[in-house]
Amino acid sequence: MENSAPLPMTPLQEFWCYFKKNKGAVVGLIYIIIVVFLAIFADFVAPHLPAEQFRDYLLAPPVWMEGGSWQFILGTDDVGRDILSRLIYGARLSLLIGCLVVILSLILGITLGLIAGYVGGIVDNLIMRIVDIMLALPSLILALVMVAILGPSIINAAIALAFIALPHYVRLTRAAMITELNKDYVIASKVAGAGAFRQMFINILPNCLSPLIVQASLGFSNAILDMAALGFLGMGAQPPTPEWGTMLSDVLQFVQSAWWVVTFPGLVILMTVLAFNLMGDGLRDALDPKLKQ
Incomplete structure (x- = not known):
């Protein structure tokens, strides 16, 4: 009996085949899955409530240091709150804000980019000149100005971050639209009577989504980093909200006497941003046909 030809891979199988070749991307994906799990089940995983204070354990060291306790594995902060619990609850907030920023900027950026690329002319010039002006301004300073106008809060910070991320999605969508505009399937569809919206x-x-998915994964890491920066500067989440950047700004005066209060939030921010960047690199390898061998 002759051997049958191997079945062709489904799009999902083909994606995973290329994605798993990038070991860094797989490690990043595993880390992100763990963080998402902790964020979703923070109420059950975290040993304490994020705002619960233990006045007898102010600036308690991590468990492996002298004076440490298994009750507070990563130690406590200056008012006796468990650092591990606040990091776990902070993951929920950071991921939620990252999702909100990426979704808002994606929806607006794709819409404006498609209109600019499809309509062209004065509409294209107007949209792209506004985008150029936004790109010419330092993003963090622009976000700070917006939050200062709207008022310091985590929602206003998310709106500001979505606004400063907008130009990247507009430019990317417009470039992909212009590339696709003169292809046969678009011309055939236009001849068949398809309207502008369709x-x-x-x-x-759908044919422009690959670069946008990669940019969204990288935008997620930027959103987390910028939110931490705004929180550190006092313009994002307000105390006692367990947000990673705010956790850093609250305890700066103890950086020499109690290193753990700044080291662990900083490490979590670093590893989360690195994981999203590594995963974005793997997504680019898997979704970009030019990189496939």
């Missing part, structure tokens, strides 16, 4: 959002957009 052309932009149903025919062309």
